[in-house]
Every structure is written in structure tokens, then in C-alpha cells.
Amino acid sequence: MTYRTVKQFADAASPEELFTGQWQNRPSVLDDYKPYLDDRWSEGYTNAWKLWEEIVPLGYQGSCQRVRASLHDKRTSPRPVTARPPSPRAVAGWILRHPDTLTESERLQLKTVRAHCAEVDAPTGHVRSFAAMLTERQSERLPDWLDAVRQDHPPSLHSLAAGIDRGRDAVIAGLTLHWNTGVVEGHVNRIKMLKRQMFGRAGFALLRKRVLMA
Structure with missing residues (x-):
């Protein structure tokens, strides 16, 4: 062992520093399988033994210890902090409330949800249109609203539209007259x-x- 190697060991502040060297840049038998391991890791599979068993049929001829060493960096490296998605109850509350009562944060979160989920975006527009029709007593808009709901692909409001259509005369009276029950x-x-x-x-x-x- 040379003096340079001994000094490197003596000056190392952590065990990880002992694994730095020219050999790190050399090709590894695991290189061709790292994309597969990365995909499986992102899916939540972190067991080195199970992942080794998966890549052996794909042609990997190395040891399980090499797979475990490759996953060590993933376990010890800090993961990016991501915002927790809103709950379905929270999203439903934002949709049912008047847009003017939402905070700026709630407005932005709802906008993001609508941009990434068509099943939420379309019903949100229908719900708000129906709420405006109720508060402003615009019964003449009801037929067009029913047609728009039926033609929309997400079927979440189809049963509601069918029920309203069965009692259309009563609903129109409720949207027109000031008397109620x-x-x-x-x-x-x-x-x-x-x-x-x-x-x-x-x-x-x-x-x-x-x-x-x-």
C-alpha cells in the first residue's frame, strides 16, 4: 500500500469518501440495467433482492451486492419535496363554493386540478353554471344546460340531468317563482x-x- 493510499484513508471524513477514485468511471455490468432499476424505484420497488431477481432473466450476470450498492445512493440521497395533492373532499368544496369566496391558494390549486383532470374540469363548469342559474333565476338557460351536460363525456352529472329533466316543470317554476317549500x-x-x-x-x-x- 502506497503512502498516497494510506493518506487518502487517513484523511477520509466519511466511509463514502473511500469509494472515490478512477475506477468509479469504469463501465459496470449493471449500466445497461440502471434505467430499468430507476423505473422500478420510481414505482416504489426498493428491495434490492427482488430487483436483482427481476433483472437476472433480462441477462444480468452480476451479483445482488452490486444492485444493493447501486440502490444505496438512492436511499441516502435527499428526495425532492413535493406538495401533497388536495383531498377529493377539498376539491369538491372548492367547486361548490362561490369563486369569489376562494382564497388565492385555493383558486390556484383548483386551476391546477382542472388543468390535469378533464373529469374534474367539465363538471366544475357545469356546477358553476347551474349555481349562477339558480341565484340569478335564469330558468330560460335550463334546456341549454341540460343539453350541454348530456353531450359532455364525463357521465358524473348525467343522472342529475335526467332527474331534473323528469321534473323540468317543477324546476323551472322553482327558478322562476319566489314561492318555495x-x-x-x-x-x-x-x-x-x-x-x-x-x-x-x-x-x-x-x-x-x-x-x-x-
Whole structure:
């Protein structure tokens, strides 16, 4: 062992520095299989033994230790930090809320989702168009809206459009007239709540009094 080699070992600050040298740039029997290993690594397969078993039928004649050494750098190198994708619940909330109520961050995230997912982009436009039709009472736009939904490829709103079409006269009346069944529905919900509270606790007479006096 030469003095130069001894000094290199003595000056090394970490074990990794001992593996630097001219031999690193030499061709390796693993070079032809590194693209395959990179693809499998990106897919989440990190077991060196399993990857070695996969490349042996492809013609690899080296040892498993060489594969393990090649994967060592991937395990120790820092991975790029990527933003966590929004949850489906969050995306649905952004779509259903008025665009003016979204923060700048939420607006940008929704724009990114719509740009990368056609199954979200098309229904978002339909939902917002329908919301504007409701708030502005534009019943004359309903037939065109139904046709646009039926012609769109993602079928997520097709069942909704079919249901609206079956009760089109009632929906148009709701979009045109100022009367609604909101008060009645409120009383129905109140009675259902009282029934759930009294279930198994009292008879019909007490339930009747609560419904009438509440």
C-alpha cells in the first residue's frame, strides 16, 4: 500500500469518501440495467433482492451486492419535496363554493386540478353554471344546460340531468317563482329531530305534545 493510499484513508471524513477514485468511471455490468432499476424505484420497488431477481432473466450476470450498492445512493440521497395533492373532499368544496369566496391558494390549486383532470374540469363548469342559474333565476338557460351536460363525456352529472329533466316543470317554476317549500321542509326536519330524540323514551301522547308545543 502506497503512502498516497494510506493518506487518502487517513484523511477520509466519511466511509463514502473511500469509494472515490478512477475506477468509479469504469463501465459496470449493471449500466445497461440502471434505467430499468430507476423505473422500478420510481414505482416504489426498493428491495434490492427482488430487483436483482427481476433483472437476472433480462441477462444480468452480476451479483445482488452490486444492485444493493447501486440502490444505496438512492436511499441516502435527499428526495425532492413535493406538495401533497388536495383531498377529493377539498376539491369538491372548492367547486361548490362561490369563486369569489376562494382564497388565492385555493383558486390556484383548483386551476391546477382542472388543468390535469378533464373529469374534474367539465363538471366544475357545469356546477358553476347551474349555481349562477339558480341565484340569478335564469330558468330560460335550463334546456341549454341540460343539453350541454348530456353531450359532455364525463357521465358524473348525467343522472342529475335526467332527474331534473323528469321534473323540468317543477324546476323551472322553482327558478322562476319566489314561492318555495323551505318553511314546510323546516317543519318536517324539526318533527324528524323530535322523533329521533323521543325514540324509545315515551309514547305517542308525549311526542304529540312536543311536536305541537315546540
